[in-house]
Amino acid sequence: MAAVDIPIAGGHADDAHGDPHANYLTAKRGIGSWLVTLDHKRIGLMYLAAVSIAFFAGGVFALLLRLELFSRGRTIVDAETYNRFFTLHGAIMVFLFIIPSIPAALGNFFLPIMIGAKDVAFPRLNLFSYYIYLAGATIALTSIVMGAVDTGWTFYTPYSVQTANSVISMTFGAFVLGFSSILTGLNFIVTVHTMRAPGITWGRMPLFVWGMYATALIQVLATPVLAITLLLLICERFFGIGFFDPKLGGDPVLFQHFFWFYSHPAVYIMIVPGMAINSELIATFSRRAIFGQFAIAMSSLGLAILGFLVWGHHLFVAGMSEFATMLFSALTFLVAIPSGVKVFNWTATIYKGSIVWASPMLYAMAFIFLFTIGGLTGLFLGTLSVDVHLTDTYFVVAHFHYVMMGGTVIAFLGGLLYWWPKMTGKMHDEFKAKIGFVFVFIGFNVTFMSQFIMGSRGMPRRYYDYLPQFEPFHKASTIGSWILAVGLFITAYTLLEALWKGRKAPRNPWGSAGYEWMTDTPPCLANFHETPILTRGPYDYHLATPEELATGWDEIEAEEKAAKTAEKKG
Amino acid sequence: MNESNAPATFQLPEQMSTVAADVDWLYYFIYWLSVVLFVAIVGAMIYWAIKYRERKGHKAEPTGHNMPLEIAWTVAPVFILVFLFHKGFHGYMDMAIAPANAIEVRVNAKQWAWEFIYPNGGSSAELHAPVGKPVKLIMGSGDVIHSFFAPALRVKRDVVPGMYSSLWFQGTHVGRDDIFCAEYCGGRSKGPNGDELSYEPSDDPRNPYPAGQATGHWAMHSMLYVETQDDYDKFIKSIGDKCEEYKSQGKVCPDSVAAEGGQKLAVSKGCMACHTTTGVRLIGPSWKELWGKPESTDKGQVKVDENYLRESILDPQAKVVTGFQPVMPTFRGQIADQEIDELIAYIKSLK
Numbered sequence: 001m002a003a004v005d006i007p008i009a010g011g012h013a014d015d016a017h018g019d020p021h022a023n024y025l026t027a028k029r030g031i032g033s034w035l036v037t038l039d040h041k042r043i044g045l046m047y048l049a050a051v052s053i054a055f056f057a058g059g060v061f062a063l064l065l066r067l068e069l070f071s072r073g074r075t076i077v078d079a080e081t082y083n084r085f086f087t088l089h090g091a092i093m094v095f096l097f098i099i100p101s102i103p104a105a106l107g108n109f110f111l112p113i114m115i116g117a118k119d120v121a122f123p124r125l126n127l128f129s130y131y132i133y134l135a136g137a138t139i140a141l142t143s144i145v146m147g148a149v150d151t152g153w154t155f156y157t158p159y160s161v162q163t164a165n166s167v168i169s170m171t172f173g174a175f176v177l178g179f180s181s182i183l184t185g186l187n188f189i190v191t192v193h194t195m196r197a198p199g200i201t202w203g204r205m206p207l208f209v210w211g212m213y214a215t216a217l218i219q220v221l222a223t224p225v226l227a228i229t230l231l232l233l234i235c236e237r238f239f240g241i242g243f244f245d246p247k248l249g250g251d252p253v254l255f256q257h258f259f260w261f262y263s264h265p266a267v268y269i270m271i272v273p274g275m276a277i278n279s280e281l282i283a284t285f286s287r288r289a290i291f292g293q294f295a296i297a298m299s300s301l302g303l304a305i306l307g308f309l310v311w312g313h314h315l316f317v318a319g320m321s322e323f324a325t326m327l328f329s330a331l332t333f334l335v336a337i338p339s340g341v342k343v344f345n346w347t348a349t350i351y352k353g354s355i356v357w358a359s360p361m362l363y364a365m366a367f368i369f370l371f372t373i374g375g376l377t378g379l380f381l382g383t384l385s386v387d388v389h390l391t392d393t394y395f396v397v398a399h400f401h402y403v404m405m406g407g408t409v410i411a412f413l414g415g416l417l418y419w420w421p422k423m424t425g426k427m428h429d430e431f432k433a434k435i436g437f438v439f440v441f442i443g444f445n446v447t448f449m450s451q452f453i454m455g456s457r458g459m460p461r462r463y464y465d466y467l468p469q470f471e472p473f474h475k476a477s478t479i480g481s482w483i484l485a486v487g488l489f490i491t492a493y494t495l496l497e498a499l500w501k502g503r504k505a506p507r508n509p510w511g512s513a514g515y516e517w518m519t520d521t522p523p524c525l526a527n528f529h530e531t532p533i534l535t536r537g538p539y540d541y542h543l544a545t546p547e548e549l550a551t552g553w554d555e556i557e558a559e560e561k562a563a564k565t566a567e568k569k570g
Numbered sequence: 571m572n573e574s575n576a577p578a579t580f581q582l583p584e585q586m587s588t589v590a591a592d593v594d595w596l597y598y599f600i601y602w603l604s605v606v607l608f609v610a611i612v613g614a615m616i617y618w619a620i621k622y623r624e625r626k627g628h629k630a631e632p633t634g635h636n637m638p639l640e641i642a643w644t645v646a647p648v649f650i651l652v653f654l655f656h657k658g659f660h661g662y663m664d665m666a667i668a669p670a671n672a673i674e675v676r677v678n679a680k681q682w683a684w685e686f687i688y689p690n691g692g693s694s695a696e697l698h699a700p701v702g703k704p705v706k707l708i709m710g711s712g713d714v715i716h717s718f719f720a721p722a723l724r725v726k727r728d729v730v731p732g733m734y735s736s737l738w739f740q741g742t743h744v745g746r747d748d749i750f751c752a753e754y755c756g757g758r759s760k761g762p763n764g765d766e767l768s769y770e771p772s773d774d775p776r777n778p779y780p781a782g783q784a785t786g787h788w789a790m791h792s793m794l795y796v797e798t799q800d801d802y803d804k805f806i807k808s809i810g811d812k813c814e815e816y817k818s819q820g821k822v823c824p825d826s827v828a829a830e831g832g833q834k835l836a837v838s839k840g841c842m843a844c845h846t847t848t849g850v851r852l853i854g855p856s857w858k859e860l861w862g863k864p865e866s867t868d869k870g871q872v873k874v875d876e877n878y879l880r881e882s883i884l885d886p887q888a889k890v891v892t893g894f895q896p897v898m899p900t901f902r903g904q905i906a907d908q909e910i911d912e913l914i915a916y917i918k919s920l921k
Contacts, residue, residue, distance in 0.1 A: 073771050078759035079786045152754050158731060159714040159756055246732025249884075249902065252715060253730060286622075287630035292640050317717065318728045319735050322666055326659050333651040337644060344643045347611055350618045354630040357623065365619060369612050376604035383600060383654050385593050385661025389724040392717060392752035456581045456597070458721025462754040463788035465771055467778055542632040 020526030038123035044109030054096035061089035066481040079464040083150035090153030102273035113516045114206045116197025116532040121190040129183035140173025157244035157255040171230040178223045185219030199534030206538040211276020214300040226262035260311035268307035274411035284512040285361035286353030289539035292345040299338035332382040359433035363414025370406025395455025398448045421505030425522040428498035439487025446480030506552025513544040586722035587739045593724045668738035672706035679716035679729040682790040692809025696793040700802035706738040717753035734876040741796030749792040757786020832916025861921040866892045
């Protein structure tokens with residue numbers, strides 16, 4: 001990497017926000033400096049805190065659901081409460097956690113750094129979208145206080161129009177959250193187009209950035225449709241204008257078309273960022289470029305486009321014409337191709353690499369393991385005659401958890417462990433991280449593999465109680481959820497422990513050739529001291545200099561030794 | 571009769587309908603295909619991750635290009651996908667098109683019970699079907715969306731308020747199956763005074779969720795009995811012709827009896843001012859032999875069925891038959907769902 005002294009591209013060029021060469025964490029102090037910060041890294045961390053709280057809340061509801069289903073009959077709560085729990089679990093996980101998780105937290109932090117920019121294109125808009133997120137989350141969560149929603153996170157009409165619960169605040173919350181998503185997407189698109197450092201051509205752009213870019217396109221194009229749908233729903237409930245309720249002359253299936261026109265692309269808002277992280281992890285810990293890098297980038301765009309054309313596969317038994325059903329089945333199968341290409345490319349990257357079995361790499365391999373199951377079970381559901389039997393059963397529940405949790409959440413955890421030292425300057429305990437991983441991996445599979453089997457045996461979803469023949473599978477699934485929870489707690493503890501007990505992290509603890517590891521740990525306020533000029537791709541290990549690949553652990557050890565001797569003398 | 575409802579295999583329930591074997595074949599085809607692909611991908615990943623692990627003296631080989639390989643694994647899946655699509659669509663069409671001689675049973679779904687109404691006007695809370703005969707369910711909902719699901723039949727169809735949906739099956743042997751609601755439709759665990767209702771499921775497989783307790787989506791359970799023709803006939807006789815009784819309760823009559831009500835309605839609602847039942851053309855199309863006929867309209871070809879007739883009564887200008895003026899007034903708000911059913915039954919009887 002060469003460096004010349006030219007101003008760093010874009011962002012808040014004024015020095016009012018602190019010395020551009022100072023550590024971003026300590027350049028300014030006090031809560032106030034965080035609340036009004038325009039630094040994309042701090043905003044990323046604030047998002048991380050918020051989505052972590054959401055994940056915790058959604059997870060608590062998941063554990064309560066599984067506990068209720070542990071045995072037949074009433075276990076801990078009554079039916080109405082159960083219906084609210086699964087609605088809150090779904091709505092919180094989808095709208096408050098998964099959709100913003102990777103783009104808004106890790107994307108915000110690393111996208112500008114990985115293209116050598118000082119910040120995102122519109123830093124004020126970035127902060128604004130964070131507060132919109134908080135506002136939307138608050139509105140959505142007031143529905144809990146007001147009696148909670150019991151419609152399921154999909155708000156299907158006419159039930160959502162007729163039920164007595166506070167649907168309006170929940171949908172209005174989701175409506176507001178959508179704006180946060182749109183603005184973040186817009187910001188990323190402009191940033192990627194206009195602020196790449198010299199040498200970062202589209203071909204050399206890191207795959208994480210490609211994934212964020214594809215995600216941003218979907219966010220900007222699809223989210224307005226959800227906003228309109230939820231607004232129509234609110235109008236129907238509030239003013240009795242008939243759109244979806246047949247009693248008012250509306251069409252309930254129309255709502256499903258509208259809803260999934262957004263929410264299916266939203267599935268790709270959730271999974272494409274996970275795939276993007278996975279590409280980074282596989283490259284770093286295989287010490288070589290991703291096989292078919294161009295194909296991986298293009299398959300992200302391919303998924304983004306195909307994602308818009310397959311919403312109808314949620315309606316195979318809902319009352320669509322046979323012709324539409326056929327069309328959506330055919331289009332749905334096309335999704336398998338870019339997904340397959342990614343999995344093949346990742347696996348081929350491992351071949352003849354030099355594989356480091358670090359904790360983020362364990363998550364990356366778990367991603368391939370779980371996403372392959374999630375993807376292959378999609379074949380059952382895309383196949384029309386088989387889908388008729390499986391749809392609306394636990395098979396579907398297991399399928400999307402393998403994709404959303406086995407894919408996105410696993411990648412999110414892998415990405416967190418991978419970038420934790422860069423973000424915080426502290427190294428976590430790898431041993432504890434691996435123990436946590438083992439619990440997460442086993443717990444996840446026990447929880448959801450049993451759901452596949454009870455689903456194909458005919459157990460419908462969203463049931464408060466079940467017939468005796470399903471009891472062993474529900475028991476196994478609930479026990480799995482406990483193992484999973486233990487794993488997540490160990491992982492959370494490992495990350496938090498690093499903050500006060502962790503070793504100081506060097507510049508490049510994993511020995512990666514990626515651009516984000518070329519700058520300080522933690523990065524300075526302006527990300528780079530001089531604008532980086534890239535003469536190689538982010539995965540070109542054979543072109544990277546030994547200095548670039550040096551982990552810096554030697555210096556850290558020397559420092560630690562010196563401190564120890566000083567301590568002894570002192 | 572299979573009393574225990576033992577599953578056919580570890581993954582799938584018993585097969586009780588003519589389509590089940592095909593569905594299961596395809597299920598297991600995809601299953602084994604998935605097992606092979608999964609083992610190949612994950613096996614290769616783990617094997618290579620161990621074989622090429624980081625160690626002294628081992629260096630990663632720079633990634634090269636292999637265009638033929640990349641094209642191969644992009645194109646090869648297409649063949650499998652086309653095959654799956656074809657088989658799946660074929661099976662789906664088999665489920666979609668009911669044989670013409672199917673016994674028509676009306677299904678009313680409501681929060682949280684099923685009602686099955688047979689051609690003679692009798693009704694029951696469980697579904698009875700003769701073995702080896704096709705049965706077509708014509709389903710409607712009075713409140714929210716439900717979904718009819720019988721695992722051993724491998725059929726499922728949403729029941730949507732404001733329209734009719736249908737499915738058909740043919741039982742292959744005598745036996746019983748659960749009928750579930752597969753679309754979330756709410757629940758109630760509090761009484762009218764806000765007092766908590768008790769809840770205790772029963773161990774009786776035919777009635778797992780006794781009445782008078784907390785209820786909801788999960789408890790919208792019924793049974794399917796596929797019976798010998800004799801047993802079925804006995805059952806039909808036992809429920810008798812109860813149409814008058816249903817009418818007094820405001821419920822819908824099945825076609826043969828409902829048609830009479832429809833005939834009266836056709837006069838009292840003034841339909842006969844514009845439509846005839848003799849084939850003579852007045853302001854609107856004649857109802858004679860209208861049922862099931864393909865009609866060309868200003869929005870294209872339609873088949874005259876429950877949904878088209880319902881739409882034409884509530885929203886007459888939606889699809890106007892070619893050669894007629896869009897002059898019919900809407901009957902929305904002036905006609906009850908049950909009356910629409912009766913009119914349709916009457917038009918059906920004129921075929």
